[in-house]
Amino acid sequence: MRQWISPGHACRSNLLIGEILHRSGEDLLFITSANTSSNVTRRVEAAHCEMRAIQREFGHRPHVVLIGHRNERAVRRRYPHHQPCSTSILAFHREAGDGGRPALVLERLGSLDSDCVRRVCARRGLGLVVAESARERVPVRRPRSLALPRRVALSLR
Numbered sequence: 001m002r003q004w005i006s007p008g009h010a011c012r013s014n015l016l017i018g019e020i021l022h023r024s025g026e027d028l029l030f031i032t033s034a035n036t037s038s039n040v041t042r043r044v045e046a047a048h049c050e051m052r053a054i055q056r057e058f059g060h061r062p063h064v065v066l067i068g069h070r071n072e073r074a075v076r077r078r079y080p081h082h083q084p085c086s087t088s089i090l091a092f093h094r095e096a097g098d099g100g101r102p103a104l105v106l107e108r109l110g111s112l113d114s115d116c117v118r119r120v121c122a123r124r125g126l127g128l129v130v131a132e133s134a135r136e137r138v139p140v141r142r143p144r145s146l147a148l149p150r151r152v153a154l155s156l157r
Contacts, residue, residue: 011075013067016067034054034086044138044139047086047138047141051066051068051069054066081112081113082111082112083110083111083112083137084111084141085111085137085139085141086110086138087108087111088106088108088110088112088114088134089106089108089110090104090105090106090107091104091107091131092105103121103126103127103128104121104126104127104128104129105128105129105130105131106129106131106134107131107134108133108134108138109134109135109136109137109138110137113137114128114130114134
């Protein structure tokens with residue numbers, strides 16, 4: 001399976017990726033997920049959503065280049081409809097008609113929920129078919145800045 005994973009449309013890293021593709025003369029840039037593949041670990045785990053965690057997992061590997069934002073919290077605020085998890089995956093299938101319209105297939109329910117994906121598809125004249133594999137969202141990892149403390153002391157006065 002081939003996947004297209006890219007930064008958000010407003011992400012400044014698109015300029016860097018464009019420059020890398022231009023200099024390398026390549027059409028594609030191969031990237032890794034933000035966690036070790038479940039094919040390796042045999043466990044489904046939430047993808048990392050903070051650069052520090054990604055650096056801990058991948059930073060020791062030679063020839064791995066990691067890029068991130070100075071203010072990850074500010075970037076997350078720019079994408080309020082996205083959850084901190086692996087990307088939602090859409091597929092193109094010829095036979096996936098939806099009411100006679102061309103349709104995309106939501107194969108993995110990830111960062112963007114199916115209602116939002118359906119609205120975007122409809123604005124572009126496309127239907128959306130939700131595959132069985134996308135009935136349940138992939139695990140979400142809350143950023144440290146949003147994580148709740150393990151114990152909360154409650155005082156009523």
